[in-house]
Amino acid sequence: MRHARIERWSRVASPLHRRHATAKIIAALVMLVCIATLTRQSLWCCALYLALLATAVPLSKLPPARILLSAAAVLPFALCFALVSAISGEPDRAVMLLVRGYLSSLTALLLIATTPMPELLAGFEVLRAPRFLLQVMQFLYRYLVVLMEEASAMQDAAGSRAGSIRALQLRQATGAAGVLFARSYGRAQAIHRAMVARGFDGHIPEFRTHRFLVPDALFAAVAAGLAISVRLVLP
Amino acid sequence: MHIPDGFLRTRVWVTLDVVAAPAIGYLARRAQREFDHHKVPLMGVMGAFIFAAQMINFPVGNGTSGHLVGAALLSFTLGPAAASIVMTAILATQALVFQDGGLLALGANVFNMAIAGVWLGYLPFALLGGNRAGIFLGGLISLLSSAFLALSELMLSGVPIPPAIFALSCGLFLISGIIEGALTLAVVQALDRIQPGVMRQPKGITRNLGLALGAAAALLSGAGIFVASTHPDGIQSLALQTGIAGQATALFRTPLADYQAAFVRSPWLTKSLAGIAGIVIIYVLCLVISRFLTAGRRQAIAPRPN
Numbered sequence: 221m222r223h224a225r226i227e228r229w230s231r232v233a234s235p236l237h238r239r240h241a242t243a244k245i246i247a248a249l250v251m252l253v254c255i256a257t258l259t260r261q262s263l264w265c266c267a268l269y270l271a272l273l274a275t276a277v278p279l280s281k282l283p284p285a286r287i288l289l290s291a292a293a294v295l296p297f298a299l300c301f302a303l304v305s306a307i308s309g310e311p312d313r314a315v316m317l318l319v320r321g322y323l324s325s326l327t328a329l330l331l332i333a334t335t336p337m338p339e340l341l342a343g344f345e346v347l348r349a350p351r352f353l354l355q356v357m358q359f360l361y362r363y364l365v366v367l368m369e370e371a372s373a374m375q376d377a378a379g380s381r382a383g384s385i386r387a388l389q390l391r392q393a394t395g396a397a398g399v400l401f402a403r404s405y406g407r408a409q410a411i412h413r414a415m416v417a418r419g420f421d422g423h424i425p426e427f428r429t430h431r432f433l434v435p436d437a438l439f440a441a442v443a444a445g446l447a448i449s450v451r452l453v454l455p
Numbered sequence: 456m457h458i459p460d461g462f463l464r465t466r467v468w469v470t471l472d473v474v475a476a477p478a479i480g481y482l483a484r485r486a487q488r489e490f491d492h493h494k495v496p497l498m499g500v501m502g503a504f505i506f507a508a509q510m511i512n513f514p515v516g517n518g519t520s521g522h523l524v525g526a527a528l529l530s531f532t533l534g535p536a537a538a539s540i541v542m543t544a545i546l547a548t549q550a551l552v553f554q555d556g557g558l559l560a561l562g563a564n565v566f567n568m569a570i571a572g573v574w575l576g577y578l579p580f581a582l583l584g585g586n587r588a589g590i591f592l593g594g595l596i597s598l599l600s601s602a603f604l605a606l607s608e609l610m611l612s613g614v615p616i617p618p619a620i621f622a623l624s625c626g627l628f629l630i631s632g633i634i635e636g637a638l639t640l641a642v643v644q645a646l647d648r649i650q651p652g653v654m655r656q657p658k659g660i661t662r663n664l665g666l667a668l669g670a671a672a673a674l675l676s677g678a679g680i681f682v683a684s685t686h687p688d689g690i691q692s693l694a695l696q697t698g699i700a701g702q703a704t705a706l707f708r709t710p711l712a713d714y715q716a717a718f719v720r721s722p723w724l725t726k727s728l729a730g731i732a733g734i735v736i737i738y739v740l741c742l743v744i745s746r747f748l749t750a751g752r753r754q755a756i757a758p759r760p761n
Contacts, residue, residue, distance in 0.1 A: 359499020
């Protein structure tokens with residue numbers, strides 16, 4: 221499963237993994253803005269950005285082929301719109317949709333694949349994202365796999381009772397969704413009781429992470445500086 | 456319906472980020488204030504539930520199957536403010552972990568699905584008092600509004616959408632909307648049998664205000680889609696005719712005009728600097744407003760005395 225792979229990637233030890241999440245978020249956002257404003261005359265820029273992102277991959281000690289391929293997950297969607305653009309007589313726009321889509325996706329993937337989720341949320345908290353929202357995201361991420369496995373176990377069970385999973389009738393499928401809802405609700409209540417038992421009093425603690433050090437600031441400055449200077453040097 | 460990065464024109468995604476960020480900040484505070492503290496894990500787990508429920512394929516006839524989007528279901532069970540936050544958490548997780556939707560386009564996706572989708576879907580539910588028609592219409596309107604907003608944003612960004620494709624997408628939206636409405640209704644009914652009392656009774660919107668809001672939203676979206684479809688740059692010409700555009704550009708350009716001429720020659724840099732200045736101003740404004748609103752409310756989610 222995709223999130224399991226990303227979770228594994230984010231626990232690798234590398235210079236890029238060691239940087240503070242806030243530094244990586246800032247660098248990624250600057251990069252994304254530079255990519256999003258690329259126009260059709262700047263194909264050299266695109267090539268340079270691809271080279272820049274590609275050099276970050278070995279730095280992160282992640283499998284390069286897998287990373288470059290994973291970022292292509294956006295292409296099917298982009299291809300639909302690119303085809304429509306090409307048919308409407310705008311081949312330039314079609315190419316740019318694909319290029320910008322892929323480069324942005326690669327940037328976001330590098331951010332998440334080098335930062336464990338709790339640290340990423342801490343990084344967003346430093347940037348003043350609402351802590352309540354981040355807490356909801358943390359619970360969501362934590363129980364994502366649990367509930368997805370519950371859903372697939374329910375599907376297997378229904379399949380073994382009915383003989384074929386595909387033939388699940390609408391009534392049974394909605395019933396399954398209802399049961400899943402009720403179980404999730406019950407699970408949330410159990411989680412809350414367990415939290416209260418461990419001393420939860422409604423106060424949400426801050427996310428913990430290590431300190432923002434000089435190398436982190438340097439990394440953010442260099443990455444953002446490179447991204448911006450590519451846009452400044454090339455017309 | 457998740458718009459990736461690189462599809463929206465800069466003006467469009469910046470505007471929607473700027474609209475969505477303070478709205479979500481406000482809704483987060485409101486959801487935090489309205490809820491007992493046991494709802495914090497509940498909201499996260501219900502977000503994970505939506506992911507899991509999307510794995511269930513619902514056969515909808517002719518061998519095709521649909522899956523639940525869930526914005527309306529969340530707003531009926533958790534209330535619209537909490538549902539907006541849960542949807543935002545879902546969209547952010549999809550953008551980060553699954554590369555489904557962009558990070559810069561997150562504001563657009565949040566606006567379409569977590570704000571418009573949730574609140575417009577909640578309207579018929581609140582107006583009709585939570586009966587079957589209200590639940591079905593809620594699901595339908597929630598999906599339709601999100602999909603049309605996404606389509607109009609793409610059109611405003613200059614992505615060419617020929618009339619035939621536009622008509623086709625409208626048809627597809629309507630079908631998926633009807634499926635979403637039917638699924639929402641069916642799941643709510645199944646839920647009512649399994650665990651009665653989970654559904655929230657609609658409250659907080661008076662009938663007249665709700666009606667006015669609904670009519671305004673329907674009119675606006677209808678007019679917007681009509682203008683956008685008949686006239687590729689219809690919105691711009693409308694803005695020009697009414698003179699709004701002129702005033703707005705003058706307002707935004709004046710403070711930075713001299714600075715641009717004196718300092719820099721690169722057109723990309725001038726535009727970005729203007730943009731960054733705008734974002735910084737709005738960021739500071741949001742911080743100031745949130746400080747002002749939350750003064751003395753630090754302990755908002757402390758447990759209530761029983």
